[in-house]
Amino acid sequence: MNHPVRRIIHIDMDAFYASVEQRDNPNLRGLPVAVGRSRERGVVAAASYEARTFGVRSAMPSVVAKRKCPNLVFVPPRFEVYRAVSNQIHAIFARYTALIQPLSLDEAYLDVTQPLLPRPYATIIAQEIRAAILAETGLTASAGISYNKFLAKLASDYRKPNGQFVIPPGAGEAFVADLPVSAFHGIGPATAARMNSLGIYTGADLRTQSLSTLAHHFGKAAAFYHGIARGEDNRPVEVNRPRKSIGKETTFDRDIRLPADLHSALGNLSQAVWQASAKRTLSGRTVTLKLRYEDFTQLTRSKSLPHCVQGSAQLEEIALLLLNPLLPLTRGVRLLGITLSSLEPTDSPATETQLSLLGSLERSDRS
Structure with missing residues (x-):
């Protein structure tokens, strides 16, 4: 068919x-x-x-x-x-x-293969x-128009601002051949630099790499890279695409050097993340702490749980566990962030079971 x-x-x-x-x-x-x-x-x-x-x-x-x-x-x-x-x-x-498929407030993919209006x-x-x-x-x-998401997004940049561009079927491979891989959506700065170190600078260079070679260097992303070098992308337009994470971060007006100030900031961030999660009736099993020092070096630390986080207090507790090994501070901290991922609806059966279990434990502790 x-x-x-x-x-x-x-x-x-x-x-x-x-x-x-x-x-x-x-x-x-x-x-x-x-x-x-x-x-x-x-x-x-x-x-x-x-x-x-x-x-x-x-x-x-x-x-x-x-x-x-x-x-x-x-x-x-x-x-x-x-x-x-x-x-x-x-x-x-x-x-x-x-x-x-919304990507943000200001951009989205639309699949108009079978439009609602006869066009x-x-x-x-x-x-x-x-x-x-x-x-x-x-x-x-x-606007960018093409036969897949990758090319449509590339095309929308081609006539900005206030324009549109079409990459028709059969033209994708030639269109990406001369483009630097750093311009490919889905290839970030770090990956582009790694590709450059391997002699991969353009779409044409990427096309010469076998799938096995790309898998050796880039793991699961290899199939995607192998495809886009040929103008191929089979990803569907995803309606109500599941959210992958919820996070908040703050850049301090002055570098933070005291643990007590970091603890206070973590408490505020934990409440903000939990409020955003609760608003969407979501929780998550993985907590990630992000720290950027005064010299702009950055690190992240994560912890995954067997069950979803149950409230802002628990979120703050886990964030503090991730922070404590980084103390005492040897440099000032300019940015702090918390992200909750591996998200699940809070009204899912698994989450309801966790809440019931926690409630039973709490009652046992009080009895």
Whole structure:
């Protein structure tokens, strides 16, 4: 049985947070804008295209951004507004397909192989979606259209901002051949550097590697790398994709050097992570502690449990167990984070059994 060639669209809003701020405040239009905090330990969450011409990028320390662009205007983030606009955009997507996989507030994959509205081409659907987004939100979006997710995401970067690009069936392998592997979505900086050390710089270089060779160096990811070097990606658009982790982190205004201050910060982070988990009726079996020192070196420590974490107090207790071997501090700490992963619904039978068991133990202890 022959399956139809998939038609995948990747929609990516243009400088989303910064564009919302410029839309809502006409005085910011045409100016280099950074969404974030202009403070010593602040970080740029998003940069307008005017700011990007100076080299300002998201995740850049605010002091570095200000040095690159002295006239940079910082605007505090308004995530409730960004979420509301994102909901508007997703309502537009839903007119064309029920197969929507959000990646973040400002981007998503859409499978329009069998669209809800009779449109002969995915390019037409992408054009209509982008026009509707502009008309209804005042914002621009870019789109990539192809026969798989990997190529659609690559294509959406190709005509940014406010454009779209198509990689048709049969053209994927040639399209990726000259691209540096560092530009491949799914290959991070560390993996790209490792590939470079093996003489793999481009898609064409990656294509020369056998699956067994890639498996030797990259383990389970080898099949994915082997496929994308040939323009192949069979991953489906995943509706209601399960969340893999919930985490919170904080960058301190001043380097932390006292264990008591770290303990206090861990308590606050544990409560924030647990509140976010409870809101989604999720818990997890793996706790990860993230620590970034004053010299920007970073380490992580994890512990997995046989059952899900049962509350913020237990989450804090495990985080403290992970932190204690790192004390006393030999360097100041600039960032601390906690992540809960191996998630499960808190209303699952296994979790309910754990809660019942814990309740029984607690009653036994009190009796």
